[in-house]
Amino acid sequence: MGHLTDTISFGDNSIVARPVCSKCGAPMWLTRIQPDKPSFARRTLECPRCQHSIIEVVELEISLSERQLGRRLAALVLQLISKDAERT
Numbered sequence: 001m002g003h004l005t006d007t008i009s010f011g012d013n014s015i016v017a018r019p020v021c022s023k024c025g026a027p028m029w030l031t032r033i034q035p036d037k038p039s040f041a042r043r044t045l046e047c048p049r050c051q052h053s054i055i056e057v058v059e060l061e062i063s064l065s066e067r068q069l070g071r072r073l074a075a076l077v078l079q080l081i082s083k084d085a086e087r088t
């Protein structure tokens with residue numbers, strides 16, 4: 001039951017915000033997110049309407065040491081995925 005004291009911020013929330021499909025304008029779903037190089041995450045978004053999909057690499061502002069980063073990012077990714085699944 002640890003309390004998370006580290007600050008994790010995403011700048012403009014670009015990792016959480018969902019873009020709209022460039023083809024049909026429907027809000028895209030985040031289908032996959034995975035760590036990329038340090039401080040970056042790669043996310044896959046898919047349009048539920050026309051199945052158009054894109055892969056984006058977004059920069060994270062994370063004030064953690066790189067040693068902690070992998071574990072925290074993995075936990076965070078799981079959180080994001082489960083949140084996303086709840087909404088769909």
Ligand SMILES: [Zn+2]
Nearest residue numbers: 021024047050
């Ligand atoms: Zn679309």
